[in-house]
Amino acid sequence: MRHIISLLMENEAGALSRVAGLFSARAYNIESLTVAPTEDATLSRMTIVTTGSEEIIEQITKQLNKLVDVIKVMDLTEGSHIERELMLVKVKAVGMGREEMKRTADIFRGRIIDVTEATYTIEMTGTGSKLDAFLEAIDSAFIIETVRTGASGIGRGERSLKV
Amino acid sequence: MPQTAVLQAERAKSAADRRIGRVFLTETGQTDYSRRSTNELIYCQIMDATGAEIVVRCLAEEGVEFVFGYPGGAVLNIYDEIFKQNKFKHVLVRHEQAAVHAADAYARATGRVGVALVTSGPGVTNAVTGIATAYMDSIPIVVVTGQVPTPAIGLDAFQEVDTVGITRPCVKHNFLVKDVKDLAATMKKAFIIAATGRPGPVVVDVPKDVTAHITDFVYPDTVEMRSYNPVVKGHSGQMKRAVQMLLEARRPMIYAGGGVVLGDASAQLLELARLLGFPVTNTLMGLGGHPATDKQNLGMLGMHGTYEANMAMQHCDVLLAVGARFDDRVIGNPAHFAREQRRIIHIDVDPSSISKRVKVDVPIVGDVKNVLNDMLALLKQAKEKPDAPALNAWWTQVELWRSKNCLKYNQNGAIIKPQYVVEKLWEVTQGDAYITSDVGQHQMWAAQYYKFDKPRRWINSGGLGTMGVGLPYAMGVQLAFPDAQVACITGESSIQMCIQELSTCKQYRIPVKVVTLNNRYMGMVRQWQEFFYGSRYAESYMESLPDFVKLAEAYGHIGMRIDKPEDVEGALKEAFSPALKERLVFMDFQTDQTENVFPMVEGGKGLSEMILAEEL
Numbered sequence: 001m002r003h004i005i006s007l008l009m010e011n012e013a014g015a016l017s018r019v020a021g022l023f024s025a026r027a028y029n030i031e032s033l034t035v036a037p038t039e040d041a042t043l044s045r046m047t048i049v050t051t052g053s054e055e056i057i058e059q060i061t062k063q064l065n066k067l068v069d070v071i072k073v074m075d076l077t078e079g080s081h082i083e084r085e086l087m088l089v090k091v092k093a094v095g096m097g098r099e100e101m102k103r104t105a106d107i108f109r110g111r112i113i114d115v116t117e118a119t120y121t122i123e124m125t126g127t128g129s130k131l132d133a134f135l136e137a138i139d140s141a142f143i144i145e146t147v148r149t150g151a152s153g154i155g156r157g158e159r160s161l162k163v
Numbered sequence: 164m165p166q167t168a169v170l171q172a173e174r175a176k177s178a179a180d181r182r183i184g185r186v187f188l189t190e191t192g193q194t195d196y197s198r199r200s201t202n203e204l205i206y207c208q209i210m211d212a213t214g215a216e217i218v219v220r221c222l223a224e225e226g227v228e229f230v231f232g233y234p235g236g237a238v239l240n241i242y243d244e245i246f247k248q249n250k251f252k253h254v255l256v257r258h259e260q261a262a263v264h265a266a267d268a269y270a271r272a273t274g275r276v277g278v279a280l281v282t283s284g285p286g287v288t289n290a291v292t293g294i295a296t297a298y299m300d301s302i303p304i305v306v307v308t309g310q311v312p313t314p315a316i317g318l319d320a321f322q323e324v325d326t327v328g329i330t331r332p333c334v335k336h337n338f339l340v341k342d343v344k345d346l347a348a349t350m351k352k353a354f355i356i357a358a359t360g361r362p363g364p365v366v367v368d369v370p371k372d373v374t375a376h377i378t379d380f381v382y383p384d385t386v387e388m389r390s391y392n393p394v395v396k397g398h399s400g401q402m403k404r405a406v407q408m409l410l411e412a413r414r415p416m417i418y419a420g421g422g423v424v425l426g427d428a429s430a431q432l433l434e435l436a437r438l439l440g441f442p443v444t445n446t447l448m449g450l451g452g453h454p455a456t457d458k459q460n461l462g463m464l465g466m467h468g469t470y471e472a473n474m475a476m477q478h479c480d481v482l483l484a485v486g487a488r489f490d491d492r493v494i495g496n497p498a499h500f501a502r503e504q505r506r507i508i509h510i511d512v513d514p515s516s517i518s519k520r521v522k523v524d525v526p527i528v529g530d531v532k533n534v535l536n537d538m539l540a541l542l543k544q545a546k547e548k549p550d551a552p553a554l555n556a557w558w559t560q561v562e563l564w565r566s567k568n569c570l571k572y573n574q575n576g577a578i579i580k581p582q583y584v585v586e587k588l589w590e591v592t593q594g595d596a597y598i599t600s601d602v603g604q605h606q607m608w609a610a611q612y613y614k615f616d617k618p619r620r621w622i623n624s625g626g627l628g629t630m631g632v633g634l635p636y637a638m639g640v641q642l643a644f645p646d647a648q649v650a651c652i653t654g655e656s657s658i659q660m661c662i663q664e665l666s667t668c669k670q671y672r673i674p675v676k677v678v679t680l681n682n683r684y685m686g687m688v689r690q691w692q693e694f695f696y697g698s699r700y701a702e703s704y705m706e707s708l709p710d711f712v713k714l715a716e717a718y719g720h721i722g723m724r725i726d727k728p729e730d731v732e733g734a735l736k737e738a739f740s741p742a743l744k745e746r747l748v749f750m751d752f753q754t755d756q757t758e759n760v761f762p763m764v765e766g767g768k769g770l771s772e773m774i775l776a777e778e779l
Contacts, residue, residue, distance in 0.1 A: 010390055014327060014339070025332050055518070062515035068336040068356060071390040163389060 003057050004049050004076040004153045006161050010069040011037050011044040018067050028060055032150025047152045072161055080156040087131045090144040093120040108134045212380035214343040214373045215240035221350035223250035224382045227278050229642055231262040235282025237309025240374035254671060257663035259286050261635035263293020266304045268639030271622045276357050277304040283311055284322030292629060294364045295333035299626025301425060303362035305353045312372035313341055326368040335363030343376035351386045360393025361513040362425060397529035397537055405508040405525045406541045412481035413553035415441040421448030422486015422531050424618040431535035438542055439549055442561055444472035446487050448625040451615035465493040466764045467607040470569035475561050477503055477771040484509045486531045489521040497521055499769025510534045569762050569775055570611055579728050581680040581754040585612035588678060591735040596648035599636035601657030602628045604686035607760045609652040631660030637675035655681040655708055665718035668747045676738045677749045682756045690759045715749035724751045
């Protein structure tokens with residue numbers, strides 16, 4: 001099953017490699033991993049999307065907690081949560097397709113953030129599946145390149161992850 | 164060794180003072196060790212110390228007794244400071260691997276943090292085997308490593324490796340100190356992290372320029388780490404459930420691991436076992452955690468465990484696991500283990516050890532000693548008592564298993580049986596020696612036939628299974644306890660992996676007794692090849708072995724070669740006689756080449772599917 005694990009850790013050199021190393025050393029799956037400092041510059045917040053049985057997810061959270069630099073770990077998928085991913089897509093936009101591309105982007109609430117005579121660059125946020133759906137909706141022949149951030153997540157309502 | 168005794172006395176004194184944490188300074192700003200007060204200064208302050216000086220001062224402040232190390236370019240500043248001090252003794256090994264092993268053994272035997280110091284690059288890569296060995300067995304050590312100067316890091320400088328990267332998977336934590344201002348606090352963190360929670364090795368990587376930089380030295384009493392707070396006390400509700408479950412048990416079993424030894428909880432375990440009257444088994448790492456000669460002790464369990472321990476483990480209805488981790492060499496195939504219904508209580512300081520290989524019913528995270536103390540209190544308050552008739556019936560069954568006498572062997576004949584040597588060693592040393600071992604058949608025979616009644620007496624590489632640890636382990640133990648009997652049970656293959664340390668033993672007059680069970684084979688490899696590879700002994704026969712007697716003599720020690728069973732006892736008695744108390748004695752016992760370790764649970768098999776000696 002897919003899980004989104006959020007964690008706070010010391011914003012120190014090498015902290016990311018401790019987490020990445022843990023996943024490879026113990027052969028855990030890793031679908032995506034995002035990391036950036038928080039409003040407190042001494043803290044980094046990381047979102048890891050992983051898959052595994054309940055036993056494996058339990059081990060993953062325990063092993064993450066065991067890392068000395070990790071302060072808190074939360075499995076967002078245990079409760080209600082919001083998940084967002086940012087994608088930038090550069091597409092061919094010429095002739096008839098140019099108008100059609102704009103419409104499709106609008107339908108998915110994407111924004112065109114760069115325009116040339118022959119291309120659009122579209123910015124889109126949403127859950128991973130929404131981004132997948134957009135990519136399926138446009139003809140793959142039009143896609144020049146895509147870049148995705150991987151999911152970021154946050155708990156709904158009062159649920160929060162803080163020191 | 165009078166010098167060591169002085170050091171130990173000083174250590175005890177400084178440890179007592181350090182707890183109060185007040186240190187006086189001399190006029191020149193050095194720590195004044197002759198004047199210590201309970202109410203003056205909060206910190207030990209030395210103005211304008213170099214990084215190298217700070218490293219050495221920190222070690223002194225921690226009450227470190229021995230630093231095992233090997234110098235090199237990146238640590239020359241530190242060595243220069245070591246030269247100028249007399250608070251701790253530096254032990255020069257012959258290979259960095261041995262430095263870490265010796266520090267590791269010192270920690271295992273004393274319960275204090277062991278310290279090793281190595282240079283950058285090859286110094287570090289040589290140390291990695293030692294670090295990984297300590298990591299797998301949760302041993303508290305601090306390894307200080309030299310690094311190339313910070314401006315050279317990443318430029319493929321001479322003797323540069325990414326130490327933090329290379330050691331990351333086999334340390335509890337590691338640090339690269341880029342600023343001399345962070346050095347003292349980092350050293351403090353290293354000692355705290357190594358020794359608390361589930362212990363483990365910590366590496367502090369110090370670039371050469373940092374050892375030359377100057378700053379104010381303040382050694383903190385403690386360092387707060389918001390991200391590091393190991394659980395100490397067990398959950399009271401879980402402990403109540405556990406006690407209830409123990410009292411309801413009809414076929415109970417206590418399974419005690421290395422955590423009992425590391426957590427200094429053997430007295431509590433013994434009391435609990437006595438109070439309940441339950442059978443106890445120890446893991447390889449837990450030997451001595453519950454006395455082997457106690458009637459309730461069923462011996463070691465696992466791949467080469469006793470018949471009674473493995474059968475009781477498989478067929479119990481309530482299992483109390485204390486500081487153990489259900490690893491593959493202990494319970495064999497987890498699916499087979501799960502076939503029998505039983506409820507499991509698991510006490511461990513590391514939550515990730517719980518429900519890792521075996522699902523448990525009552526997890527209790529906490530310091531083993533605290534948890535056992537709390538459970539003892541609950542048990543004493545409880546109105547119920549263990550079910551006596553059920554327990555009697557269970558013991559009858561256990562005794563039936565025990566009557567198989569699975570460790571019996573036959574010493575008739577002209578060839579020395581390895582088991583016989585270990586049994587005689589136990590007799591000659593009155594079961595009171597510190598025994599280190601290498602890895603292989605001799606390790607299992609040592610575990611099976613030397614009956615450890617006290618914790619911290621059995622020093623071996625359980626998790627990583629590192630051949631070569633035996634001799635450096637014996638060095639670390641003997642230095643910590645100069646008057647104790649220390650024997651290294653080894654094989655002719657293992658001993659050659661760190662044999663250069665015979666030279667260290669000569670330099671520091673370390674009088675360990677090396678008991679080599681020489682069967683001219685890598686015995687455990689040969690055993691597996693006999694059982695599982697149609698007796699095709701690929702590369703497991705050692706040709707061209709050295710003459711160990713001459714070799715020992717070349718290093719300045721005493722060598723003995725023993726060929727006949729009737730000479731075994733005499734040789735051991737001589738080696739441990741007062742006349743040779745100050746000498747290292749290397750005993751080369753020519754043992755039976757075909758002997759195998761029994762009982763044996765094959766890989767992938769269940770605990771109750773043992774091969775016994777008589778069945779072949």
